[in-house]
Amino acid sequence: MHSRTELDLEAQQPSAARTFVRSPFFLLVITAGVLALLLCVTVPQPIGPMFWDHYLYLDAANRIRDGQIPSVDFFTPVGALGYYLFAGLQVVFPNGQPLLLASWCxxxxxxxxxxxxxxxxxxxxxxxxxxxxxxxxxxxxxxxxxxxxxxxxxxxxxxxxxxxxxxxxxxxxxxxxxxxxxxxxxxxxxxxxxxxxxxxxxxxxxxxxxxxxxxxxxxxxxxxxxxxxxxxxxxxxxxxxxxxxxxxxxxxxxxxxxxxxxxxxxxxxxxxxxxxxxxxxxxxxxxxxxxxxxxxxxxxxxxxxxxxxxxxxxxxxxxxxxxxxxxxxxxxxxxxxxxxxxxxxxxxxxxxxxxxxxxxxxxxxxxxxxxxxxxxxxxxxxxxxxxxxxxxxWIGAINNVPLESRNLKTMGAVNLRPILALRAERLRDIYTAHRPAFDAFANAGELPSFLLYSDFDFQAGWLANIDEAIDAMRAYEAANGVRFETILNIDFTNPFPWLMDRSAPKHVAIGADPFRAVPPPDENVRAALRSVDIALVPTCPVTNVNRMLLSLYQPSLQPGHERVTLTRCFDAFIRKELKATASAASSS
Known part of the structure; x- marks a missing residue:
């Protein structure tokens, strides 16, 4: 039996469990557990400036799952570790909001x-x-x-x-x-x-x-x-x-x-x-x-x-x-x-x-x-x-409204102020109705707004354009009996392959900023462009940045691809051989 003195000493000494709870390890473990729980569900995030930058992780992770190796099979603006960690975490937490996955991986x-x-x-x-x-x-x-x-x-x-x-x-x-x-x-x-x-x-x-x-x-x-x-x-x-x-x-x-x-x-x-x-x-x-x-x-x-x-x-x-x-x-x-x-x-x-x-x-x-x-x-x-x-x-997001979408998966888990959602839709109508004005901006080497890519309405409208384009591509595939296996977006980022469970062409850069992060196409890039099934060209609005990117890629897309109007905000270069195969199948 213990003496009273021994029992008093044991009572005064903290238990191992109590010591662990007070230790920094406990704080680290609890934090990791809370983050894991937040990634188990899709937590919408308020849209922000240059929000599309983190979509690069979706493109890269999709390429990695296709067997492509960053830097070896496609050009990257930074190292590969973040992309691999994101790809692995996305497998474990498929419902995780992409921004949180990228930030916490x-x-x-x-x-x-x-x-x-x-x-x-x-x-x-x-x-x-x-x-x-x-x-x-x-x-x-x-x-x-x-x-x-x-x-x-x-x-x-x-x-x-x-x-x-x-x-x-x-x-x-x-x-x-x-x-x-x-x-x-x-x-x-x-x-x-x-x-x-x-x-x-x-x-x-x-x-x-x-x-x-x-x-x-x-x-x-x-x-x-x-x-x-x-x-x-x-x-x-x-x-x-x-x-x-x-x-x-x-x-x-x-x-x-x-x-x-x-x-x-x-x-x-x-x-x-x-x-x-x-x-x-x-x-x-x-x-x-x-x-x-x-x-x-x-x-x-x-x-x-x-x-x-x-x-x-x-x-x-x-x-x-x-x-x-x-x-x-x-x-x-x-x-x-x-x-x-x-x-x-x-x-x-x-x-x-x-x-x-x-x-x-x-x-x-x-x-x-x-x-x-x-x-x-x-x-x-x-x-x-x-x-x-x-x-x-996050406090300001209380009054935000969700972005309505059909095809954006967890990428569409965003919200924004109602007035900005309305503005985004109105601007899409203006971009379509007054395209010559925005061609003039591009011809002068200027963006319609100096902060265009930071504007919340642009980012929201860009997502809506992507959503519409996926509907149009699926309708085109159904009407013509084809399937676009490789998809390129002639824009800063290319989420289409991940959203449609398809593939991105090898060798083509992600994070395609033609002024800072896209080297002149080599033969590997040109060959990949010639074989791509569909390459999309955003037009809401036309910008000098996208026009410069198109000038790098278009020589490889022609004459093997035909340019068509896909939606009010997207043109598309569709591979002619694919169309010919569809026509032959339809005739037979």
Whole structure:
């Protein structure tokens, strides 16, 4: 029997279950469970600016299920990892809203890696572990960018892979700054760098900058850095040997660089100006840290000059203002290539450590207070932006009306304000009745509106046009006894093959922006275009962008295809051999 004292001691000690409930792991598990439940049903999302950007995932996933390999069999603007994760998650959750599937699929990678980070950190401080985990969950769960690209509230269906890179960089930064177990550090760094490479290569460039800083400052010893690098290149070697994925991906990147010849400096300045609300307090914080640690920095330099060694070099680099400057540089480099992102959120794990070191160290109290205030000022802008945008979009959606559709599957699970739904329908009538006016816009190289692709009415009308076109194609197939096995949409994105359970032509680019992401067609592309069964041309409205894309593809479509009017908002190039086969079958 237990004595009364022993029973009292057992009552005072928390049970294993209670300890787990209070741990960051429980929060991570609960979050994953809630997200899984939300993906089991189709949760409509309020339509937002450039909403069609996430339809690329539907096109890519459909191609992957057809056996096509990104970069090997078709041109992609970014890496393949996000598309594969989306395709896998879509199989498990077929009713999941596509925007949520695309936004949350990377948690299959970042979730386990973050679990390893908090596992190591909570050994020393559960509070620290929660402080690292909570912002990560905020940015991973709420599918919104930190920047504004439209005045009305709506879902951010664009820049998803940019957000995912920032979330990966957050995990990488947390590992480099906070993990002490070398084995966990090596694995997390290698896995995060592989994921960054295969999501977007500019993210891997930014991640390399962070890793070099950690190595120079002695946070990642040479053996650990070598082990992580070997793991990274081993995975790349397997991918290359298996399906030539790496060389094909790099060829796509080189093709993109050839199309995008903009100089870097203006884009760096643009990235800095867009994130000034964060960079100004971060810059002031760096200045305070530089002044505060100048004497120790100078002393480290003298030691390095007197007796050079790796440890002396590490002490030179292991300065908080150098860490902060390097992280900011990595962030601006990455953001210079983006439209839509969760910019510089990976500063948060570093700022947490800087504040903790200053507050708990021997720093003067006024300096510690100044550091804490500036760090908070640099931390709040991205968090408040995402919270505000999500609240505006979802609370404002209470009065929204669903988009009526027949053929859009889960892609049609969207809603918008009644006045915008009415405007979308009216504009479709105007585009049809006054087509010469919009031809004039295209001839002048202008869009009807500078923010046309961000306008909610355009995105809603575009979905309605797709819905009508599918009805028309099915009616054409039934009337002529044919089946369009391969379908191309001569537009930014091509959801038709997924919506109709058909195939997209190989080699043709997804995310078809002719100004930034479509290289000149090679023989593989031209052959694929010649054999496509039907290629659709949107006409509501005619735009200079689609006209330029058509100029790239039309030489391969003629003379083997005949152009017909499919609907009031779509023309179509139908393969003549297909029509001839249908006519012969009808005659017999």
């Amino acid at each position: 990377l948690l299959l990678v970042t979730g386990p890696l973050m679990a390893l980070v908090v596992f190591d950190v909570q050994k020393r401080s559960a509070l620290f572990a929660h402080a690292i985990l909570l912002p990560f969950l905020l940015f991973s769960v709420l599918p919104f960018n930190t920047g504004d690209f439209y005045p009305y509230p709506g879902s951010d269906g664009f820049g998803i892979y940019n957000r995912q890179v920032c979330q990966l960089l957050y995990v990488l930064a947390a590992a480099l700054v906070h993990i002490r177990d070398r084995r966990i550090l090596v694995f997390v760094v290698a896995a995060a760098m592989v994921a960054l490479f295969f999501v977007k290569i500019t993210g891997a460039v930014a991640g390399t900058v962070l890793c070099l800083m950690a190595f120079a400052a002695g946070r990642m010893p040479f053996k650990s850095a070598l082990a992580a690098a070997l793991l990274f290149f081993a995975v790349l070697a397997v991918a290359e040997i298996s399906v030539s994925a790496v060389s094909a991906y790099l060829n796509d990147i080189l093709a993109l660089l050839a199309v995008n010849d903009d100089s870097l400096l203006p884009r760096l300045l643009q990235a800095a100006s867009l994130n000034a609300d964060l960079l100004i307090p971060a810059g002031l914080l760096g200045l305070v840290l530089f002044v505060a640690h100048l004497s120790s920095f100078a002393q480290s330099l003298r030691r390095l000059g007197g007796q050079p060694s790796l440890s002396a070099l590490a002490r030179v680099f292991d300065q908080p203002f150098l860490w902060l400057a390097t992280f900011v540089l990595a962030g601006i480099l990455f953001e210079s290539q983006n439209t839509g992102s969760q910019a510089l959120i990976f500063l948060l794990p570093l700022l947490l450590k800087i504040v903790a070191d200053e507050v708990t160290g021997a720093a003067l109290q006024p300096r510690a207070i100044a550091v804490a205030i500036l760090a908070l000022a640099a931390t709040l802008p991205p968090a408040t932006a995402v919270l505000q945008k999500s609240a505006r979009a």
